[in-house]
Amino acid sequence: MRSGHKARLAAVTGVVLVTGACASPGGVAGIGTAPPVPGAGGAAGTPGSVTATIPDSTPTPVPQTAVDRPKADPPVRVPPPKLSRHTYAFPVRGCSVDYERRLLVLPKTTIWAGKGCTFVSPVSGVVDEVNTKNRWKPSTDRGADREGRFVTVVGDDGVRYLGGHLDQVAEGVRPGVRVTAGQVLGQVGNSGNARSTASNLYFAISWKTSPSLWWVRRGMVNPWNYLDAWLTGNPTLSPREEMQAVMNRTGATPRCSTLCASKPQPTKRPKSTPKPEEPEQVTLGGDGGIG
Numbered sequence: 001m002r003s004g005h006k007a008r009l010a011a012v013t014g015v016v017l018v019t020g021a022c023a024s025p026g027g028v029a030g031i032g033t034a035p036p037v038p039g040a041g042g043a044a045g046t047p048g049s050v051t052a053t054i055p056d057s058t059p060t061p062v063p064q065t066a067v068d069r070p071k072a073d074p075p076v077r078v079p080p081p082k083l084s085r086h087t088y089a090f091p092v093r094g095c096s097v098d099y100e101r102r103l104l105v106l107p108k109t110t111i112w113a114g115k116g117c118t119f120v121s122p123v124s125g126v127v128d129e130v131n132t133k134n135r136w137k138p139s140t141d142r143g144a145d146r147e148g149r150f151v152t153v154v155g156d157d158g159v160r161y162l163g164g165h166l167d168q169v170a171e172g173v174r175p176g177v178r179v180t181a182g183q184v185l186g187q188v189g190n191s192g193n194a195r196s197t198a199s200n201l202y203f204a205i206s207w208k209t210s211p212s213l214w215w216v217r218r219g220m221v222n223p224w225n226y227l228d229a230w231l232t233g234n235p236t237l238s239p240r241e242e243m244q245a246v247m248n249r250t251g252a253t254p255r256c257s258t259l260c261a262s263k264p265q266p267t268k269r270p271k272s273t274p275k276p277e278e279p280e281q282v283t284l285g286g287d288g289g290i291g
Helices: 004-023 222-231 239-250
Strands: 111-112 118-120 125-131 149-155 160-169 184-188 202-206
Touching: 004 111, 111 125, 125 160
Parallel strands: none
Antiparallel strands: 111 202, 118 184, 125 149, 149 160, 160 184, 160 202
16 A cells, blocks of 8 residues: 555656656756746846847947038139141031041042031131132033132141132132131032032142142142041141141142043034035937927
């Protein structure tokens, strides 16, 4: 009887021990990992207890102080360096323009502008040649006539400038007249062999020669770099040095090598004159005469 009671007590004690072991949180032996229960004996400050505070990872925004930005000073306009003692003007004034910046058959350029736009002298100098008549004909296509109405100016820089395909030449512009840079020389048009195109200014740079050497007059120096400078860059950029280099290479009177021949004149055949009819021969007399 007593031995059976002891056996039941031992069984109950084992169950309690097993239950306690299962309820105990895992961890390192001898160190409890369960969080402390408020008010319990393991409160903070109790020897053997461990507590930790995890800081909030969200940064606290720092208020920014408003700052008035100072206004920038206007840009300082520095004049371009003076590259020559001459000042140049873009040859078309008062109109929007466009022009080719590459070699197209001849060293010249076509400045596209509205009809009637003003053609001005690109530099101070003396008028050299003036053609007020549009002599070009498609049937002949003479090289000397292809620019139609034109004006050339030999500048004080020693360079000759041509403006062609003009609609008209300004009054008073004639050979020997002195002009200044920007002075009106004529109006843009499409005379000469430009009659089937939009209005434009044929612009060429060369050196002074005899009028018979018309192929020199029509252009020997690529002009677009100078046009760019005169329009938006440096108005003192001069073509004199390049013109001199080209003339030294070709000679002052080079032979024509491009677009030189005119169309041959058609041969007129004489009209054939019909031969006059010979009169009928009538013989009089003979055996049948009156006796």
